[in-house]
Amino acid sequence: MSTRQTIRLTVNGKSYEREVEARLTLADFLRHELHLGGTHVGCEHGICGACTILIDGRSARACLTLAVQADGADIITVEGLRNRETGQLHPIQQAFVDAHGLQCGFCTPGFIMTTLELLGENPDPSDEEIKEALGGNLCRCTGYQSILDSVRLAARRLQSASAA
Amino acid sequence: MKPAPFDYHAPTSLADAVALLARLDGDGCDAKILAGGQSLMPMLAMRVARPDALVDLARVPGLDAIRLQDGHIAIGAMASKRAAELSELVREKQPLFHAATRLVGHQQIRNRGSVGGSFAHSDPASEYPAVALVLDMQMVAADPDGERVIPADEFFVTYMTTALEPGEILTEVRMPVLPTGSGWAIQEITRRNGDLALAGVALTLRLEAGRCTDARIAAFGVDATAVRLTAAEEALRGAVPNGESFARAGATAAAALADPMSCIHASADYRRHLVGTLIERALAEAAARAH
Numbered sequence: 001m002s003t004r005q006t007i008r009l010t011v012n013g014k015s016y017e018r019e020v021e022a023r024l025t026l027a028d029f030l031r032h033e034l035h036l037g038g039t040h041v042g043c044e045h046g047i048c049g050a051c052t053i054l055i056d057g058r059s060a061r062a063c064l065t066l067a068v069q070a071d072g073a074d075i076i077t078v079e080g081l082r083n084r085e086t087g088q089l090h091p092i093q094q095a096f097v098d099a100h101g102l103q104c105g106f107c108t109p110g111f112i113m114t115t116l117e118l119l120g121e122n123p124d125p126s127d128e129e130i131k132e133a134l135g136g137n138l139c140r141c142t143g144y145q146s147i148l149d150s151v152r153l154a155a156r157r158l159q160s161a162s163a164a
Numbered sequence: 165m166k167p168a169p170f171d172y173h174a175p176t177s178l179a180d181a182v183a184l185l186a187r188l189d190g191d192g193c194d195a196k197i198l199a200g201g202q203s204l205m206p207m208l209a210m211r212v213a214r215p216d217a218l219v220d221l222a223r224v225p226g227l228d229a230i231r232l233q234d235g236h237i238a239i240g241a242m243a244s245k246r247a248a249e250l251s252e253l254v255r256e257k258q259p260l261f262h263a264a265t266r267l268v269g270h271q272q273i274r275n276r277g278s279v280g281g282s283f284a285h286s287d288p289a290s291e292y293p294a295v296a297l298v299l300d301m302q303m304v305a306a307d308p309d310g311e312r313v314i315p316a317d318e319f320f321v322t323y324m325t326t327a328l329e330p331g332e333i334l335t336e337v338r339m340p341v342l343p344t345g346s347g348w349a350i351q352e353i354t355r356r357n358g359d360l361a362l363a364g365v366a367l368t369l370r371l372e373a374g375r376c377t378d379a380r381i382a383a384f385g386v387d388a389t390a391v392r393l394t395a396a397e398e399a400l401r402g403a404v405p406n407g408e409s410f411a412r413a414g415a416t417a418a419a420a421l422a423d424p425m426s427c428i429h430a431s432a433d434y435r436r437h438l439v440g441t442l443i444e445r446a447l448a449e450a451a452a453r454a455h
């Protein structure tokens with residue numbers, strides 16, 4: 001064992017093998033090694049949610065996860081949401097644009113990744129359920145009302161898309 | 165805000181994990197167990213903890229089972245809080261533990277944080293230690309010599325300190341099934357939904373023939389570790405369950421709190437007030453369930 005480890009993982013559908021320092025966080029790995037800057041680093045101790053990504057389908061704090069812990073994992077970051085063939089934004093991303101859910105946008109990827117997990121589990125959440133799910137994300141601009149609107153709009157659009 | 169360097173080990177069996185911890189300890193190496201990392205990572209980043217090595221339990225098979233065994237629910241230490249939250253068994257048979265789990269952090273934290281990690285970390289504001297005292301839970305710990313069972317009232321020692329010896333791994337927590345006819349409730353005040361509590365209470369209540377026959381009450385977020393509130397329990401014994409007896413129990417508990425914590429977010433007096441009020445509310449909630 002040593003302070004360096006080789007990890008293999010999938011990020012946004014692409015496989016990677018890299019040697020990393022054991023103390024490297026997954027957030028820094030994504031940003032600095034894979035150049036995926038959408039995963040933002042705010043507080044670095046689990047409070048703000050700006051670094052939220054999906055690990056094996058579940059939302060997680062990239063700042064509270066070591067890159068070595070992600071060995072073998074399947075990761076989705078905000079960069080993985082845009083449709084690769086058409087280039088179109090994911091309906092959740094588009095809803096955030098349309099309902100003004102992004103103000104300065106620093107917190108947006110975290111909110112979007114949290115919403116992705118929420119709407120995957122619960123396509124028709126109540127306002128209370130949305131608020132509970134978003135409770136782990138902070139927006140410095142306090143644009144919470146439009147963020148709520150964005151999640152509601154995304155839920156409606158995804159539902160009518162799946163009904164069609 | 166980056167961790168200092170450390171060696172990383174990921175053993176693939178419990179035997180290997182305990183042997184490794186013993187060997188590292190023998191070599192004079194300060195090794196720490198890594199579970200979900202949801203408390204350890206901030207401590208590493210702030211360098212409050214600066215271990216030489218981390219032993220990650222994620223690849224040890226079998227530590228994440230949730231099952232019914234000899235009349236109690238056994239939850240493997242590495243089961244995620246999210247798994248405990250989604251477990252039908254836990255929700256049906258021990259709803260107090262289920263409700264407590266839903267109050268721990270946010271979903272992103274519960275997805276990765278382990279059940280065992282919270283008990284081992286033993287944050288004074290954590291819901292789990294209080295629930296463990298109320299339910300008289302048992303903690304199972306393993307080292308190279310085998311296994312021992314530690315009752316909850318001996319497990320939580322003081323601020324972030326448990327009865328676990330260095331090198332011991334918490335493998336499982338056991339809790340009784342809630343007896344039929346028992347009421348339960350957990351209430352807390354947080355600054356933000358999901359954050360650690362400024363103060364909280366967990367309790368169970370039994371009613372028979374219109375009287376309180378038994379109550380078990382614990383508070384969290386007020387002292388160096390979760391505390392049983394026996395004076396309030398006594399005050400309820402034989403009492404008619406109503407607003408008056410519940411208010412009296414709350415006031416008794418508040419008065420009995422020796423020296424509540426005080427911090428920038430909540431003074432000792434405020435915490436004392438919260439405990440009294442929360443007990444009153446939680447008793448009403450528990451009584452409504454006790455049928």
Ligand SMILES: Cc1cc2nc3c(=O)[nH]c(=O)nc-3n(C[C@H](O)[C@H](O)[C@H](O)COP(=O)(O)OP(=O)(O)OC[C@H]3O[C@@H](n4cnc5c(N)ncnc54)[C@H](O)[C@@H]3O)c2cc1C
Nearest residue numbers: 046197199200201202203204269277278281282284290334
């Ligand atoms: C934003 C945020 C909000 C939170 N809110 C709450 C809350 O409301 N309530 C609450 O209770 N907690 C809360 N937490 C803490 C969270 O629940 C942690 O997950 C938990 O305290 C630790 O579990 P873990 O699996 O992540 O353990 P780790 O962080 O990996 O470990 C914590 C400590 O326990 C030791 N340890 C872990 N597993 C074992 C084991 N099996 N045997 C022996 N030692 C072990 C480690 O060595 C370390 O010292 C919050 C955390 C964050 C970041």
Ligand code: FES
Nearest residue numbers: 042043044049063
């Ligand atoms: S940067 Fe990860 S939660 Fe704030």
Ligand code: FES
Nearest residue numbers: 104105107139140
């Ligand atoms: S949009 Fe700026 S932090 Fe949320």
